[in-house]
Amino acid sequence: MFWDKKIETMKPAELRELQLKRLKKTLDQVQHVEFYRDLLAKAKIKKTSITSLEDIQKIPFTKKQDLRNGYPFGFFAVPLKKIVRIHTTSGTTGKPTVVGYTRNDLDVWSDLIARNMTMVGITENDVFQNMVNYGMFTGGLGFHYGAEKIGMTVIPSATGNTKRQIEMINDFGVTTIHCTPSYAMHLSEVAEEMGTTLDSLKTGLFGAEPWSESTRKTLEKRLGVTAYDSYGMSELFGPGVAFECPERDGLHIWHDSYLVEIIDPKTGEQVSDGERGELVITPLVKEAMPLLRYRTGDVTMLLEDGCLCRRGKKIARLTGRSDDMLVIRGINVFPSQIEHVLLKIPEVGNQFMVYIDRINHLDEMTVEVEINRDSFSGELADLARLQKKVVKELRDALELRTTVKLVEPGSLPRFEGKAKRVIDRREAI
Amino acid sequence: MDTQKYVIKQISIFSENRPGRLAAIAHALGEEKVNILAFSIAEANGFGVVRALVDHPQKAHDKLQSLGFNIAFTDVIAVKMQDKPGGLFEVAKILGDAGINIEYSYAYSGKDGAVLILRVDQVEDAIMKIKKSGATLLERSVFH
Numbered sequence: 001m002f003w004d005k006k007i008e009t010m011k012p013a014e015l016r017e018l019q020l021k022r023l024k025k026t027l028d029q030v031q032h033v034e035f036y037r038d039l040l041a042k043a044k045i046k047k048t049s050i051t052s053l054e055d056i057q058k059i060p061f062t063k064k065q066d067l068r069n070g071y072p073f074g075f076f077a078v079p080l081k082k083i084v085r086i087h088t089t090s091g092t093t094g095k096p097t098v099v100g101y102t103r104n105d106l107d108v109w110s111d112l113i114a115r116n117m118t119m120v121g122i123t124e125n126d127v128f129q130n131m132v133n134y135g136m137f138t139g140g141l142g143f144h145y146g147a148e149k150i151g152m153t154v155i156p157s158a159t160g161n162t163k164r165q166i167e168m169i170n171d172f173g174v175t176t177i178h179c180t181p182s183y184a185m186h187l188s189e190v191a192e193e194m195g196t197t198l199d200s201l202k203t204g205l206f207g208a209e210p211w212s213e214s215t216r217k218t219l220e221k222r223l224g225v226t227a228y229d230s231y232g233m234s235e236l237f238g239p240g241v242a243f244e245c246p247e248r249d250g251l252h253i254w255h256d257s258y259l260v261e262i263i264d265p266k267t268g269e270q271v272s273d274g275e276r277g278e279l280v281i282t283p284l285v286k287e288a289m290p291l292l293r294y295r296t297g298d299v300t301m302l303l304e305d306g307c308l309c310r311r312g313k314k315i316a317r318l319t320g321r322s323d324d325m326l327v328i329r330g331i332n333v334f335p336s337q338i339e340h341v342l343l344k345i346p347e348v349g350n351q352f353m354v355y356i357d358r359i360n361h362l363d364e365m366t367v368e369v370e371i372n373r374d375s376f377s378g379e380l381a382d383l384a385r386l387q388k389k390v391v392k393e394l395r396d397a398l399e400l401r402t403t404v405k406l407v408e409p410g411s412l413p414r415f416e417g418k419a420k421r422v423i424d425r426r427e428a429i
Numbered sequence: 430m431d432t433q434k435y436v437i438k439q440i441s442i443f444s445e446n447r448p449g450r451l452a453a454i455a456h457a458l459g460e461e462k463v464n465i466l467a468f469s470i471a472e473a474n475g476f477g478v479v480r481a482l483v484d485h486p487q488k489a490h491d492k493l494q495s496l497g498f499n500i501a502f503t504d505v506i507a508v509k510m511q512d513k514p515g516g517l518f519e520v521a522k523i524l525g526d527a528g529i530n531i532e533y534s535y536a537y538s539g540k541d542g543a544v545l546i547l548r549v550d551q552v553e554d555a556i557m558k559i560k561k562s563g564a565t566l567l568e569r570s571v572f573h
Contacts, residue, residue: 376499
C-alpha cells in the first residue's frame, strides 16, 4: 500500500531532478542562518556553484557540535513566531540540541510517518498504542501525528506502567504498537507473568535503538506481531526518515526528502553502494531548520539491489556508530555529557567509569565516580547525600535514571591516550 | 567546665563495599602498631564508613592517608555503662531525658567495664547535659 504512490515510486531521473530542485531551495533557505552564510562564504560556494547533485560534495559537513554551538535558536531559518514547536535531543555536552518546526514542517513530517505506516499495511481501521516518551523526545508526538493523519485510533499511552499498557492493549483491541525493542521484550514478559496473551496485536513498530534479527524473531513469536524497524533522528525531524517495507530487507529512506550520502568517516569521501560508512543527510524539505550534509554518526550502507515494492534505494539496518554515542533505553547518551555533569560537582573527581547492563531486557547504567579526598567529612549521611546529588544531576542532564557508585579516590583506571570509560556489557538485542 | 577533655577523636574511613577493604585497613594499622579499642562499620548503597577508636589517631590517620585512603577525624564522646542487664537502658534513658539526639552509636565491653560511644550533633552541649545528669563520661586520655 502507498500513501503517496507518485513520490514513493518516482523514476530515478525524475527523482534526481526533484532532489536538485529541492537542494537549491534548501541552499536559499540556509541563507537565513548565520552559520551557513559564513560556512558557504568561506568555502566560496554560491548558489550557482551547485548545478548537479554531485556538487554537494563541495559543501563542508555540519556536525552535532555545530548545532550545539548554535544553542538555542542559532540554526532557525525562520523567525520564532513561525516556529510552532520545539523538541530537544541530547547534546554531546551540557546543553541539549534544539530542533524547531514550522506548521508546514509538522505537516511534512507527519506525512512521512503516514507513508511509513501505510507502507506496512496500517490503515484507519487500526488501533495504535504509542508506548514511547511524549516529552521532548520526537518519537512520541512524531508517530502520534502521523497515525492521526492516517486516521488510526491513537492511544497516547507513553511509557511506564506496563500492566496498564497490557490492559489497554486487550481492552481497546490494539492492533499496532510503537516502542523500543527492549521495552517490547519487557512487555511480552509482563504479559506472560499476568497470564494474558495479546491476541489483538498485528504490527509492531520498533526503533530508537539497534536490534537484531534474532530479537525480531523472538518479538514476533512472543507478541504475535510482524516487527518493523524504524529509523530517524530529531535533527532530521524525528522518526520517519527510513523504515522497513514488508520485504524487511533494509530500510527505505525517503529520497525526495533526504539526500543521502555514505562517507568514510575518516576521509569524508563518499563510498560506493554496498560499502559501509557514516550516513550523511541533507534534508530537502525542512523549513525551520534546514541542514547541509549533516553527519548522523550512524553507520550503514546503501543497498545495491532494488526492492520488490518498487520504492527507492534502501539502507542497511543500523547497527553501529562512528562516534561514542550510547543508546540507553532508547535515549542517546554521550560519555562527554557525564563528564560535564561530574565537573560541576566539586565533591567528586573527574575520573569515571560507565557500565551498561541489560537486566530483564531493560538497560541499566552504572556510573562509578571517585569522591574527592578533601570533601570526605567522615559522615555516612554526607556520602549518601552526595550520591543522591550525583544521581539527580545525571538524571537532569541525561533524562535517565542511573545507579551511582562512590568509589575511593585513585581507585579508577587512569588512561593515557584514548580513554575507555564505557564498558558495555549488554548482549545484542 | 573544660569540655574538651571529653572529646575523643574517632577515625572515619571511607570504604567501597568490596572484599578485602577492611583487611587492608586493619593490616595498615597493625603495621604501625596502632591498637584498635572500638570499632564499627556503617554501610550505605555500595559503600561504607569504617569507624574506629584507636590509641594513636594521628599516626593511624597519616598511615592510612599515605596509602590512599579517604580518612577524616570525627568528634565523639564515651559514656561509661554498667556491664550488666539494664546497663544500656540506664544510660539511654539519661540521654533521652536530657534531650540528646544520637546520630550514631556503638559500644564495647572491656576490662574496665562497658562503654557507649556516641556521635551527637552538639558535642559541648551534650557533654554538659550528661555531666549534669550524673552519668560518667570517659576522658580522652583513657583512649589516647
